[in-house]
Amino acid sequence: MKKLTFVTLLIVLLGLSFIGQAQTYDSILFKAEQGEMESQLQLATMYQDGDGIAMDKNKAFYWFMEAAKQGDVTSQYRVGYMLVVGRGVSKDLPKAFYWCTKAAEQGNVEAQSAIAYMYKTGSGTTKDFNKSFYWYANAAQQGDLIAQYNLAHMYYNGLGVGVGMHNAFKWYKKAADEGYAKAQYGLAIMYYNGEGCTKDLSQAFYWYTQASLQDYIPAQYSLGMMYKNGEGTAKNDEEAYYWIEKSAAQDYEQAQYRLALMYLSGDGLKEDLTKSYYWYSKLPEYENIEKPKGVGEILILGDQPIKKKQRATYWCEKTAEKGSVKAQASMAFIHHNGEGTDINGKKALHWYIKAAEQGYVKSNTVSNETSIIDDKALKEESIILYWCTKAAEIGDLEAQSSLGYMYEFGEEATQDIHKAFYWYTKAAEQGNAEAQSRIAHMFEFGEGASQDLSKAHYWYEKAAEQGIVIAQYNLAYMYFYGVGVSKDISKTIYWYSQAAEQGHKKAQFSLSYMYYNGEGIPQDISKAFYWYKKAAEQGYAYAQYHLAILYYNGEGTEINLSEAAAWMRKSKDNGYEKAKADWDNLELWKYELTELD
Numbered sequence: 001m002k003k004l005t006f007v008t009l010l011i012v013l014l015g016l017s018f019i020g021q022a023q024t025y026d027s028i029l030f031k032a033e034q035g036e037m038e039s040q041l042q043l044a045t046m047y048q049d050g051d052g053i054a055m056d057k058n059k060a061f062y063w064f065m066e067a068a069k070q071g072d073v074t075s076q077y078r079v080g081y082m083l084v085v086g087r088g089v090s091k092d093l094p095k096a097f098y099w100c101t102k103a104a105e106q107g108n109v110e111a112q113s114a115i116a117y118m119y120k121t122g123s124g125t126t127k128d129f130n131k132s133f134y135w136y137a138n139a140a141q142q143g144d145l146i147a148q149y150n151l152a153h154m155y156y157n158g159l160g161v162g163v164g165m166h167n168a169f170k171w172y173k174k175a176a177d178e179g180y181a182k183a184q185y186g187l188a189i190m191y192y193n194g195e196g197c198t199k200d201l202s203q204a205f206y207w208y209t210q211a212s213l214q215d216y217i218p219a220q221y222s223l224g225m226m227y228k229n230g231e232g233t234a235k236n237d238e239e240a241y242y243w244i245e246k247s248a249a250q251d252y253e254q255a256q257y258r259l260a261l262m263y264l265s266g267d268g269l270k271e272d273l274t275k276s277y278y279w280y281s282k283l284p285e286y287e288n289i290e291k292p293k294g295v296g297e298i299l300i301l302g303d304q305p306i307k308k309k310q311r312a313t314y315w316c317e318k319t320a321e322k323g324s325v326k327a328q329a330s331m332a333f334i335h336h337n338g339e340g341t342d343i344n345g346k347k348a349l350h351w352y353i354k355a356a357e358q359g360y361v362k363s364n365t366v367s368n369e370t371s372i373i374d375d376k377a378l379k380e381e382s383i384i385l386y387w388c389t390k391a392a393e394i395g396d397l398e399a400q401s402s403l404g405y406m407y408e409f410g411e412e413a414t415q416d417i418h419k420a421f422y423w424y425t426k427a428a429e430q431g432n433a434e435a436q437s438r439i440a441h442m443f444e445f446g447e448g449a450s451q452d453l454s455k456a457h458y459w460y461e462k463a464a465e466q467g468i469v470i471a472q473y474n475l476a477y478m479y480f481y482g483v484g485v486s487k488d489i490s491k492t493i494y495w496y497s498q499a500a501e502q503g504h505k506k507a508q509f510s511l512s513y514m515y516y517n518g519e520g521i522p523q524d525i526s527k528a529f530y531w532y533k534k535a536a537e538q539g540y541a542y543a544q545y546h547l548a549i550l551y552y553n554g555e556g557t558e559i560n561l562s563e564a565a566a567w568m569r570k571s572k573d574n575g576y577e578k579a580k581a582d583w584d585n586l587e588l589w590k591y592e593l594t595e596l597d
Contacts (some may be wrong), residue, residue, distance in 0.1 A: 152175070176210070221248075251282075453483055472498045
């Protein structure tokens with residue numbers, strides 16, 4: 001009986017609680033609808049957080065806006081923020097700027113920092129470093145760490161104010177002392193370089209450490225290098241490796257490059273070619289990291305012991321096998337000259353051809369000391385032309401195709417369209433798709449051979465079937481207009497589709513046009529929109545214009561005037577005259593937005 005009484009009491013109490021919450025909500029809603037600003041703010045916050053009611057971003061925005069109109073500073077900032085990120089409302093940066101400014105002028109520190117950023121980046125307003133500096137300064141004075149960091153950055157770089165290293169140091173220090181990692185990193189740099197302060201490596205080390213402990217990746221790399229070099233602390237290879245590896249594991253390219261070199265040379269680590277190559281292979285373009293030259297060029301062409309040359313050769317070959325054209329060219333040079341390996345003309349030929357296929361046509365005149373070519377006249381020719389000719393003459397179809405390219409465009413050889421046609425034909429007959437596409441073009445326009453549209457069609461089809469995108473596009477064009485073949489709209493659509501799927505922007509545009517007009521295919525505005533967008537995203541002005549019109553009219557998508565304005569501007573800026581006219585005719589400038597970074 002007691003147990004039953006307790007359960008009954010609990011149910012009653014919970015019921016009363018729910019009734020109380022409902023009464024509280026109804027009371028707040030009633031007051032908000034009557035225009036009470038505090039209740040409007042309270043209701044907006046409840047909808048925003050799902051506090052006692054179901055979360056509803058749209059209703060949250062509505063009530064924040066009602067309170068903002070009455071001058072509530074918190075609501076004004078929330079409205080601005082929601083307009084920036086598109087929460088509960090469509091993004092609208094000019095309106096966001098308006099409401100954030102309202103809040104900033106009332107002293108809201110978050111709003112001050114926000115409009116400082118918008119002035120700095122030109123988001124929702126005209127870029128103005130002076131005004132950006134002004135608002136960052138206001139927010140920084142109120143203790144906003146991000147504003148303090150950005151204010152220091154502006155002093156450091158002279159944005160909106162004269163360069164002021166002492167002031168940069170001051171504001172980096174304020175934010176750093178409060179634990180802001182980016183500011184700690186900036187402060188460490190200033191101590192390291194003696195900018196705005198006395199150079200102090202121990203302080204640089206301290207602040208790099210503080211930022212690193214907060215997982216700020218660039219600081220971790222810098223801290224590792226200080227351990228490696230014994231700067232501001234005792235040299236410690238173990239700690240150096242720990243921090244550099246931690247940074248490298250988070251895709252920091254300088255750290256990846258440094259680890260690769262350390263493993264290659266045994267600098268603070270046990271030599272390990274596998275690990276060296278692992279980190280090296282993660283770099284997108286090795287020549288852009290720290291040093292202007294690739295590792296092969298650094299260690300092979302420099303005055304290095306033979307052991308290091310051999311390691312570098314190994315590394316370059318691994319990279320060449322992955323398709324790096326510069327590594328392939330380096331391997332050709334290595335085998336040609338016996339740098340870190342024996343002279344091997346066959347391997348040099350192999351790598352020159354691989355590099356030439358990717359368009360590597362840098363001239364290399366062979367010197368008397370390093371040449372493996374005995375004929376004096378040949379020493380004055382390009383290595384690539386020499387070796388490609390040798391390979392082509394013994395039937396290497398890739399060399400034949402490369403040789404055709406050289407003669408067609410006059411790269412590494414005197415331009416000769418007839419020789420280009422000859423070598424392309426040799427490669428095409430062996431099934432080389434690129435060569436098939438090139439001789440199709442030459443037959444189409446009568447270059448190097450008499451014009452023959454039926455042969456052009458034949459070779460375009462051969463190349464298209466092997467996936468050559470330009471051949472697919474040209475073949476579709478020939479079927480559409482009946483050039484060299486009977487007109488066939490179904491085949492036109494097929495080949496435009498094949499090229500479009502591979503990203504050919506003109507094919508995407510043509511396919512869009514056919515879907516839009518139902519030309520040889522059932523009309524499908526949604527598909528037309530899809531392909532116009534694909535082509536527009538690649539910068540094709542005509543597609544950008546048509547995409548803008550679809551957004552403007554709500555065809556294949558919902559009406560979106562800001563998107564219409566964005567794409568019409570791109571088309572206009574890319575020189576399409578009709579877009580320039582319709583930009584004004586449709587008054588799209590009214591709806592133009594600038595996205596925050």
